[in-house]
Amino acid sequence: MSFRKRNAVISTSAATPTVGKLTNAQIPGVRPSPYDSRPTISTGTPSLDSLMAGHAGLPLGTSLLVQEHGTTDFAGILVKYYAAEGLVQGHQVHVLGLHEGWKNELPGIATPSSSRKDTTASSGDKMKIAWRYETLGAASASRERNTTVHQSVAGASSAPIFCYPFDLSKKLSSGDVKGQIKFHPSMSSPSFKPPAKALQSPFKLFIKDLRLKLANSAPDLVHRVIVPGLLLPTAYSGSSCRPEEVLQFMHALRALLREYAARLTALITLPVTLYPRSTGLTRWMEILSDGVLELIPLQSNAIHAPPPTSKSDPKSEEQTQGLLKVHSLPVFHEKGGGSSESYASREDQAFSLSRSKGLVIRPFSLPPVGEEEEEKKKQDAGKSMDF
Template sequence: MASFRKRNVIVNARGPPGTAASTASSSPSPPPAQKPDPPVPGIRPSPINGQPTTSTGTPSLDSLLAGHAGLPLGCSFLIEEPGTTDYGGALLRYYAAEGIVQGHAVTVVGFGEQWVRDLPALVGDAEGSGKRKDSGGSERMKIAWRYERLGEFGSGIGGSRAQSHTPTRTPVASTTSTPFCHTFDLTKRLAIPPSASLKFLPAPTASTAPYSTLLAQLSTHLASTPSTTPHRVLIPSLLNPALYSPHACAPQHLLQFLHSLRALLREYPRQLTVMISLPTELYPRATALIRWAEILSDGVIELLPLPRRTASKAQGKQEEPQGLVKLWKLPVLGEKGGGVGAALGAGEDLAFLVTRRRFEIMAYSLPPADEDEEEAGPGAAVGAGGHGHGHGKATKVDLEF
């Protein structure tokens, strides 16, 4: 019968020319699979959409960026800060130090080499320092290695599902790869290697088209940089009157510059990132100029310094936050109309803490009411009972809020 076939006949064997077996065997074999390009140091795909992402040098800030665990390439980040403090400058220094350690091209606008000499020194690997050991020994539980990136329950800014900085389990051959994020010490200075790609551009001072020269220099430098080299552009203290001329602060020039900078980011979506610090003492957020600057930026964060408490009030509190953090816009997801609430959790207030070894963003809560009453002394306002020291029966005015 036709349904049976002899066992000693090889299927698709080469037959006489013109037969089906000869035609099938002479078909060209598929080309061998090409080896993937080696990973770029300091770049890894986003857990959200796979977009290439780099670290800002601050692990707590990386965990807030809409689940990307870093700043996506092709995006800009604006840091606003009222008052005369320079906490935003510390974030930019972490960002620049991380780029130098990773071998990225770093461009600083408005400052010279002295600004780079003040970068914090390298301490170690931020991911390696976050590894924990179990109580039974030095080895971690092998049964839970799949869930390491989920973090502990309730840990981090975003709760139990926040992005953790503990790396997933990798083969032994890849354990020597370059870390994604490092830790730095603000009290020491980073040793700049001779091979570091650094460029310093002066702040614009021309009266007509002040930013045209700066944009031309940035475009030329990006075109001459290899496509596999990430590029970090830092603009500290934008609109600072000590650095920028009044013509550079005019809205028609500044907004055109931000438009052109956004076009460069879209032209180099897998290579360029920009971080800007903007002191809002002379240009508050309520002005139209700053609102347009926020619209033209991919991510916006505001640092609100808190008044420093006296030594008697801060006694016993070694780590007191220096200010509050407001995230007004997040890269990629923020411009699509979502991601802000999911990244911050259910209405958590954020604060930042600057110590000698870290710039950390954490959840913030007011101190208990009992401590405030004790610090107020015996002459404080009456409590819930309606009677205070040296006062009689509470009147109607005392009971009104």
């Protein structure tokens, strides 16, 4: 009979070294959701990340459909930020329907000095009347601070950056690009000879190539799908605009998102002026998408003004240029989860285009009474002094 001393640790065999697996937190540009810890990525627009049902980003394995009215291109700004964020983080970007020169139009990373000046200038402007307006501005500013992770001083923190600050007046340099981007044409090159056989749909070719890339790429590589201006007559032929072609493409893309739920996201823009939400095709596209946003630009002089430059007025950049409606959000309505508070406050949302912040989304509020009249009086006084 063997005796064993009490309170003695039982010795075990030599522990074999375990190979550490790559977690979502170690993948560049991916972090767990603060709500339910599901992996999320940034869309490149901090205010848009804050609308994602409490996840502070776009969850992997989901798609976002952005609808826009009129002839403006605010949705194109969101697409550029989405692509630039993916290239800087080292992701694989797949673009359908655009040319390779579009890569030169992506915004560059903002310098810490310019971003600090903009924040101090915006914080220094205070509202003149009504304490409720001032608290509203403070709430929106605090929400942007909580959802944005910027590294203002180089080397100050070793934590990875989730969302980089971009500047529309700059171009993305090749030194900042860590990922790859691939363009897929949506129309065949014109030729005088009639085709011997029917050409394959660009949607099917895109899905086929995307499936091969996902199957042959590393398991820790994140892929971003971009489909800007879906069904535009200038980018898609008449045969590609048939409902069966589009819906089959949406079904196939949704299947890839579910199959590679930890590696793939998609952002699609649609001109609602050509394809209203009352049509059956658009409604089915909304059903096959995880999130649906609608941009309604306001008919003002700010929309038709030239793009913001480096010397633009910060007050003019904060002017409301359109309204935003949230029809559905990723993960909130299908798999459960999401914050009901952020989903309930979706009714009154507005956006404005800023040089240093891009498309800024904030709660919509009317300007204080009397402010517009004072500005008109100042303009009239200045005109009367001119000879």
